[in-house]
Structure formats: C-alpha cells, structure tokens
Amino acid sequence: IDWEALLIESDMGINLSQKLYALLDKEGLLGKAELAERRIKNELLHILQNHKAPLPVGKPGVILLVGVNGGGKTTTAAKLAYRFKAEGKKVFFAACDTFRAAATEQLKIWAEKLDVPMVSGKEGADAASVAFRAFVQASEAQADYLIVDTAGRQANKKNLMMELGKLKRTLEKVSAQTPLFILLVVDGTSGSNILVQAKEFNEALGLSGMIMTKLDSSSKGGMVAAVKYELGIPTYFIGRGENLESLEEFNPEGFVEEFFS
Amino acid sequence: MLELLQQKLQSLFKNLRGYGKLSEENISGAIREIRLALLASDVHIQVVKEICEEVKQKALGTKVLESIRPGDQFIKIFHDELIEYLAADKTGLCSSRPLKILLCGLNGSGKTTTAAKLALWCKKNRERVGLVAADLTRPAAIEQLSKLASLVGITVYAPKESERLDDFLIRVDSQSVQDRLSVIIYDTAGRLDLDEELLEELRHLHELVCPQEVLIVIDSATGQKGVDVVRAFKEKIPLTGLILSKFDGDARGGAAFSVKKVTGVPILFMGTGEKIESLEVFRPERLVDRLFGFGDIVSLVEKV
Ligand SMILES: Nc1nc2c(ncn2[C@@H]2O[C@H](COP(=O)(O)OP(=O)(O)OP(=O)(O)O)[C@@H](O)[C@H]2O)c(=O)[nH]1
Ligand SMILES: Nc1nc2c(ncn2[C@@H]2O[C@H](COP(=O)(O)OP(=O)(O)OP(=O)(O)O)[C@@H](O)[C@H]2O)c(=O)[nH]1
Ligand SMILES: [Mg+2]
Ligand SMILES: [Mg+2]
Numbered sequence: 001i002d003w004e005a006l007l008i009e010s011d012m013g014i015n016l017s018q019k020l021y022a023l024l025d026k027e028g029l030l031g032k033a034e035l036a037e038r039r040i041k042n043e044l045l046h047i048l049q050n051h052k053a054p055l056p057v058g059k060p061g062v063i064l065l066v067g068v069n070g071g072g073k074t075t076t077a078a079k080l081a082y083r084f085k086a087e088g089k090k091v092f093f094a095a096c097d098t099f100r101a102a103a104t105e106q107l108k109i110w111a112e113k114l115d116v117p118m119v120s121g122k123e124g125a126d127a128a129s130v131a132f133r134a135f136v137q138a139s140e141a142q143a144d145y146l147i148v149d150t151a152g153r154q155a156n157k158k159n160l161m162m163e164l165g166k167l168k169r170t171l172e173k174v175s176a177q178t179p180l181f182i183l184l185v186v187d188g189t190s191g192s193n194i195l196v197q198a199k200e201f202n203e204a205l206g207l208s209g210m211i212m213t214k215l216d217s218s219s220k221g222g223m224v225a226a227v228k229y230e231l232g233i234p235t236y237f238i239g240r241g242e243n244l245e246s247l248e249e250f251n252p253e254g255f256v257e258e259f260f261s
Numbered sequence: 262m263l264e265l266l267q268q269k270l271q272s273l274f275k276n277l278r279g280y281g282k283l284s285e286e287n288i289s290g291a292i293r294e295i296r297l298a299l300l301a302s303d304v305h306i307q308v309v310k311e312i313c314e315e316v317k318q319k320a321l322g323t324k325v326l327e328s329i330r331p332g333d334q335f336i337k338i339f340h341d342e343l344i345e346y347l348a349a350d351k352t353g354l355c356s357s358r359p360l361k362i363l364l365c366g367l368n369g370s371g372k373t374t375t376a377a378k379l380a381l382w383c384k385k386n387r388e389r390v391g392l393v394a395a396d397l398t399r400p401a402a403i404e405q406l407s408k409l410a411s412l413v414g415i416t417v418y419a420p421k422e423s424e425r426l427d428d429f430l431i432r433v434d435s436q437s438v439q440d441r442l443s444v445i446i447y448d449t450a451g452r453l454d455l456d457e458e459l460l461e462e463l464r465h466l467h468e469l470v471c472p473q474e475v476l477i478v479i480d481s482a483t484g485q486k487g488v489d490v491v492r493a494f495k496e497k498i499p500l501t502g503l504i505l506s507k508f509d510g511d512a513r514g515g516a517a518f519s520v521k522k523v524t525g526v527p528i529l530f531m532g533t534g535e536k537i538e539s540l541e542v543f544r545p546e547r548l549v550d551r552l553f554g555f556g557d558i559v560s561l562v563e564k565v
Contacts, residue, residue: 004306005306005307008300008306008485009305009306009485009486010485011303011484011485011486013301014297014300014301068482068507068510069369069371069507069510069535070368070369070370070371070480070507071369072368072369099535100405100535101404101405101408101409101412102401102404102405102407102408105400105401105404105405106399106400106401106404106405108401109400109401110400154507154509154510154511155510155511156509156510156511157509187369187480187482189367189453189480189483189484189486189487189490190480190482190483190484190512191303191482191483191484191485191512191515191516192301192302192303192484192513193303193481193482193510193511193512193513194482196511196512214367214368214369214453216453216455216456217367217453217454217455217486217490218453218454218455218486218489218490218493219484219485219486220486223484242368242398242399
C-alpha cells in the first residue's frame with residue numbers, strides 16, 4: 001500500500017500526512033498493512049478524541065454559522081433546527097445573509113417547512129441589525145436556540161471578515177450572559193484550503209468548532225483531522241445529504257473506520 | 262509560501278552556479294520542494310508524481326544559466342511545463358447559433374451565479390440570451406436565478422406550478438425560438454459524484470436539451486477527489502469545458518489543474534467574485550502561479 005498517497009488522497013493535508021507517514025516509517029510498519037492501518041487509526045483517534053464544549057444553553061443559546069461561499073451554511077441551519085426541534089427545543093432563525101440573491105427566501109422555505117420563526121431584513125440590510133432584532137425576539141419568545149445564517153465570504157476579503165466581526169460583537173453585546181457558539185461550515189469536497197479557512201475565520205472570530213458538509217460524496221474529509229491537529233478546532237457535525245435528516249453528530253470512531261473503507 | 266519555496270530552492274541551488282548542467286543529484290531536493298508545494302495546492306497526488314518525473318527528465322542536462330539564480334531557472338522549467346499541460350485547442354464557446362449551454366457540478370460550486378455571469382458575458386457580445394431554471398431541487402433556486410436574471414436584464418424561463426421538467430424543457434425549446442434567442446443557458450441542480458440517481462437524472466436532462474456546450478463548474482477549493490468528480494459526470498454526459506469558480510479566494514485550484522491533465526476537459530473561464538461581472542477568460546499562467554503560491558517570479562525569469 002502506498003500510505004502516503006492514501007493519506008494525501010483523503011485530503012488530510014501534507015503536514016498531517018507526512019507526520020503519519022513518518023510514524024509508520026519510524027516504527028517499521030510501512031510494509032505491514034494491517035498493523036499500519038491500526039496505527040493510523042489509533043493516531044487519528046488520539047488526535048480527534050478530545051474535549052468538546054457542549055452547545056450553548058440559554059434563552060436563547062446563539063449559534064452563528066459562518067464560512068466561505070456555498071459550503072452549506074443555510075442548509076445546515078435548517079438541519080440543526082430540525083435536530084433541536086426533535087429534542088423538543090424552541091428554535092429561531094436569524095436570516096443574516098442579506099447579500100446573496102434569494103438567500104433569505106431560501107432560509108424562509110426551510111423555516112416554513114420546519115415551522116420555525118424567522119427574523120429577516122431587506123436585501124442589502126445591515127446583517128448586524130437583523131441579528132440584533134432576531135435576538136431580542138427570540139429572547140422574548142423564550143426560544144432555546146437562535147440559529148444565525150450568514151452570507152458566505154472568502155476569508156481573504158478583509159472588509160467582509162470585519163463585517164462578521166461586527167455581527168459577532170453585536171450579538172455578544174445583546175446576549176451578555178449567554179456564550180456565543182460560532183461554527184465554521186466547510187465543504188467536505190474541499191481540500192487543503194479548509195485549513196486556511198479555519199485559521200482565518202478562527203483568527204477573526206474565535207471558532208467554537210466546525211461542521212463538515214457533503215460527505216455523501218466520494219471525499220474522505222481528512223481535513224477534519226488536520227484542522228483538529230493543527231488548530232485544535234473540533235468538528236461537531238457532518239452533513240451527508242440535502243435533506244433535513246442528514247446531519248450526524250461527528251463521531252471519531254466512525255470517521256476513522258470510514259477512512260479505510 | 263512563494264517566498265518559502267523560492268528561498269528553499271535558492272539555498273538548495275546555492276552551490277550550483279557555474280556548475281554546468283543540472284544533474285539528478287543537484288535537482289532531487291528541488292523536486293521534493295516543488296512536489297510539496299503542488300500537493301499543498303491539492304494537485305492530485307498521482308498527477309504530482311507524473312509531473313515531477315516528466316519535469317525531471319526535462320531538467321536533467323539543462324545548462325545552468327549564468328545570468329539568473331538556478332532556483333528560479335528550475336522553477337521556470339516547471340512552470341512552463343505546467344502551462345503546457347493546461348494548453349487546450351478549445352478556448353471560447355462554440356460558435357453555432359442558437360447555442361445551448363448546460364451548466365452542471367457539485368452542490369454549491371457556483372452554477373447559478375455562473376449562469377448569470379455567462380449570460381451577461383454573452384449579452385455584452387450582442388447575443389439574445391435567455392436563462393433556464395432547470396434546478397427544481399434546491400429551495401429558492403428559481404428565485405435566485407430570477408433575481409440574477411433581472412440584474413443582467415434578460416428573461417428567465419421557469420417551470421409553471423407543478424409542470425413536469427420534461428414538459429417544461431420542451432416548452433422552453435419552442436418559446437426560445439419564438440423569442441429568437443441566440444444563447445440559452447440552463448442552470449441545473451447541484452449533485453455529488455456518488456449520487457447515481459441524480460447523475461442519471463442529469464443524463465436524462467442532457468438528452469432532452471441537447472446542448473452544444475456542457476460546462477462543469479468547479480470550486481477552486483476542491484480537494485483530491487476533483488478528478489473522480491469530473492469523471493463521474495463525464496461518464497454520464499460529454500463535458501465540453503470547465504469553469505473554475507471562486508478564484509478570488511485564496512484556494513489554489515489544484516483540482517482543476519488535475520482535471521485538465523487527466524481528463525482533458527479544457528478550462529474556459531474563471532469566476533473571480535460574487536458579482537455577475539466577475540467572470541474572466543481562463544489564463545493558464547494565473548492558475549499555475551497560484552499552484553506554486555506566487556505571482557511575479559515568472560515574469561522575473563522572463564526578463565532574463
Ligand atoms: N449532498 C449534499 N448537499 C449539501 C449538503 N449540505 C449542503 N448541501 C447543498 O449544497 C448547496 C449549497 O448549500 P447552502 O446551504 O446554500 O450553502 P451556503 O453556505 O448557505 O451558501 P452561500 O450562502 O451561498 O454561501 C445546496 O445545494 C445544498 O443543498 C450535504 O451535506 N450533502
Ligand atoms: N467569491 C466568489 N463567490 C462565488 C463565485 N461564484 C459563486 N460564488 C458564490 O458561491 C455561492 C454558491 O453559488 P451558487 O451559484 O448558488 O452555486 P450553485 O452551484 O448554483 O449551488 P446549488 O444550486 O445549490 O448546487 C454563492 O454564495 C455565490 O455568491 C466566485 O467566483 N467568487
Ligand atoms: Mg446561505
Ligand atoms: Mg444553483
């Protein structure tokens with residue numbers, strides 16, 4: 001087995017791939033398929049298994065979804081709401097993507113399907129002010145969760161990242177006593193750039209964790225491990241389809257098993 | 262990143278000047294560095310292996326120039342080779358009219374936005390353009406396309422309430438003749454490479470539409486499976502080109518490079534922003550520079 005190729009092809013990035021490869025080499029496992037596989041699994045589990053903070057509770061707990069364009073934020077907002085509702089929780093949406101064509105309409109369709117109240121603004125409205133209004137309404141309604149959908153943006157666009165910072169500060173101010181939960185939504189078919197995204201969004205906002213979507217593709221999503229390994233950011237959920245049910249809690253054992261399937 | 266690669270190469274080649282020819286021994290370290298740079302750019306690992314072997318053969322025996330740093334010279338050899346791989350016979354869009362263009366690709370890659378960008382592009386070239394909303398899956402896909410179409414200032418053709426896709430597409434055919442359209446652009450739903458059912462649906466759609474251009478939209482950030490993705494689509498429908506979206510971000514676009522090298526599907530355009538104006542004709546140098554993580558070294562070498 002060409003271990004290096006196998007690791008790289010899983011989108012684990014070169015640093016982690018090289019580390020794991022060097023480990024096999026050092027321990028003389030390169031020619032021993034089964035032992036090597038077990039060694040990699042263990043090492044990955046070690047990297048992935050770690051303390052994760054629980055989702056925020058509060059009236060409401062705020063979950064802010066951020067990420068690059070098209071990663072799956074809006075769909076994931078709907079999936080999360082579906083999940084929380086199934087747990088008997090009361091959920092609110094803040095449609096803070098006031099920029100992309102029909103972004104609000106998209107979330108609106110999910111909101112109606114899920115029967116989740118949604119606060120939105122006109123096209124081009126200030127995202128932070130929508131978030132503020134949404135928080136106040138969700139709070140008055142005693143909602144358990146406020147899920148905030150934001151416009152996609154490339155991390156190298158300074159002004160767009162600053163706009164997110166403003167949105168975050170507004171929410172922090174208004175929600176004084178409850179912690180804000182900021183999740184980066186990344187596209188599972190993406191490669192090394194996920195590491196850059198995680199780094200940059202983390203520097204700009206301080207990420208609580210990550211959600212990886214589109215793992216119903218042939219991609220292995222190795223960046224989940226790379227991001228944890230290099231930045232210490234844990235993955236909370238993975239998405240595996242376009243429907244509401246296809247959001248799974250991230251499970252290191254399952255992930256590691258799939259790696260070799 | 263470039264600085265890093267450049268520095269590393271300079272120090273590797275430090276003692277090379279005036280050495281005569283590049284030898285196996287004195288380029289192996291440099292190949293290793295470039296290999297890492299390409300892998301970090303998500304060029305597919307098998308493609309990286311092939312390239313490195315081919316370039317090594319090219320570089321061996323090359324005379325070291327006195328006038329430039331050997332590290333730069335080496336990068337230049339690599340660079341030219343990568344540009345070569347991206348060369349394609351086909352550059353623009355098919356010239357027959359009316360021209361039907363079908364866009365396809367993974368979920369969220371940028372199809373709908375790109376449909377509007379292409380429409381604007383064609384409109385500026387004095388075409389009569391129509392956009393067809395053939396994504397009946399994604400929530401608000403039709404609204405999204407309609408809004409973009411109104412920005413472009415053209416008509417969008419959308420299915421009527423509970424109209425079947427087949428009936429709709431037949432209606433569009435006759436409607437577009439009536440409206441004397443010269444370019445008709447079809448936006449389709451996103452689908453992933455393992456979804457046999459949706460891929461089959463795309464094949465069916467392609468059969469109904471019979472487009473001259475079938476363009477796949479690929480996100481610049483796509484990872485190692487990019488080649489498999491395009492293969493999965495290509496097995497169903499004949500792709501005539503690729504559009505590299507989100508090139509304004511900081512992703513390196515290695516998957517698109519691999520796709521071209523392995524499948525031969527030419528890269529025609531790149532998307533460089535969210536606005537409908539942000540579409541540019543593809544230029545190989547820009548992608549290759551990005552793969553190495555740099556911008557100006559090549560022109561620097563060129564001057565020599
Ligand atoms: N197959 C599959 N598709 C997904 C998944 N998550 C999201 N999608 C699809 O990906 C596309 C983009 O999803 P969105 O939720 O609109 O992404 P976004 O991040 O909100 O996009 P922007 O707001 O434009 O930045 C849609 O077609 C979704 O249906 C997933 O886990 N699997
Ligand atoms: N920065 C940037 N964003 C882009 C570009 N092209 C598209 N986008 C954004 O990417 C996101 C997804 O674009 P869409 O056009 O909705 O993608 P799609 O392929 O139609 O998505 P589905 O229909 O859900 O599969 C949106 O936020 C777009 O604004 C680009 O070239 N640069
Ligand atoms: Mg969205
Ligand atoms: Mg679309």
